[in-house]
Amino acid sequence: MLSVRTKMRPAVFIYPGLLLLAACGSDPVVDPGECANALSMEEQQAGWRLLFDGQSLDQWRSYGEQELNTGWGVENGCLARLYRGGDIITREQFGDFELKLEWRISAAGNSGIFIRGDESGSSMHHSGVEMQVLDNAGHRDARDPSHRSGAYYDMIVPDHDTSKPVGYWNQVHIIALGPAVEFWLNGRQTAQFSLGSPRWQALYEQSKFADRPRYGTLLKGHIGLQDHGDKVWYRKIRVLER
Template identity: 70%
Template sequence: MGRITLGLKGTLLLGCLNGLMGCGDDPIIEAQECINGLTAQEADAGWELLFDGSSLEHWRSYQQATLDPGWAIENGCLARVGGGGDIISRRQFGDFELKLEWRIADSGNSGIFIRGDELGDSIHHSGYEMQILDNAGHWDARNPTHRAGAYYDMIAPDHDTTVAAGSWNQVHIVANGADVEFRLNGRVTASFTQGSPQWQALYAESKFTDRPRYGTLMRGHIGFQDHWDKVWLRNIRILELKPIKSSAQGR
């Protein structure tokens, strides 16, 4: 909750309590929804939790040594509870499988970045994004390459597999050499070969042409976007893969 009633006289606006609640009238996630853990099969295969519901040790703010309080643990979920900028994993990853679940506020917008560094003004200058969006409520859904599950501004999903805002969506990203695949709720929403002629053609028509390092890295940080809206993330887990020979060269 965000307000306390004082008898018959007005209300007192409470401040934000990191790890417990958001600000004002922001919805608050229920603790029973914030499930984090590996299955026995995932543990045996070598998967690792990047967020266990109680520690933020794997994350920090972009170009910062610590994590801005705009990102916090809310009843066991990682949440954007206030303005805090983008956040990134402390470690960098090359070839991997990444799984997580996200929930977005009504008409909300956010994103998941992979293979980014900190040399630009934002992680978007090098890493690329799997879009998080309330397709039904956010104006940006008018652009097909900006819809949930899209390889943002590059590849549009050929279907909408999202569930309603306020429900959980399952993400599975596979980055193996130059080959990358995005899956949302069990279906492929984007598949591409980083640096290939087809990728180059998409890049030439995108908003990223003034960012020469965009999409050139084969290893980098995972990141989550602060796009001013509340987003929750849970069960963030990763499996590092043995490197393979890339099927395409970077630019």
């Protein structure tokens, strides 16, 4: 993991269930018009629900903590990593589900989306699987094809780069039904796998997770967002339980 860069802390105002901030220093800030989080009528009718509505962070907490620390907050209606705060996870756990969200990464930035993780280890990487979030053009982690945006991190290499560059929003769709999992980025599938299958087992044994026995074994767990030391924004985070 990269070391966290020292950053000037923004002013943070705390209200019940809500973090509001005024960014300072050289940190980029998203425009308020970019962070719409409402469900469409079709999504409402299908049973989708928001995990973040642009105001309240009540559905999230910091990994290993009971509440959400101030490393993450609401920036102009987006859920943003502000400065060092560690990974965050949903209070709820999900088994069979679809997850949709959009992310925007800062220059040379790194983050990730975890599914089906627990808090048995020191980080979500000990149990949950990750879809990579990365500035492929500017971050050195892109030298490893299995660490590029959309990849099943350190396990499956996308056969194409469908990510959008810094300054643009990327659309994620993750489908998890039993052991079967699909990762989609900007309308194209970037990974498909079955947890515990012979193919998955072979990949696992060659990965950095091979010494973590709980990795990829859970069929229900928390959804998480990674703090990798860089500014990142998330919006339209919604889930459909199956």
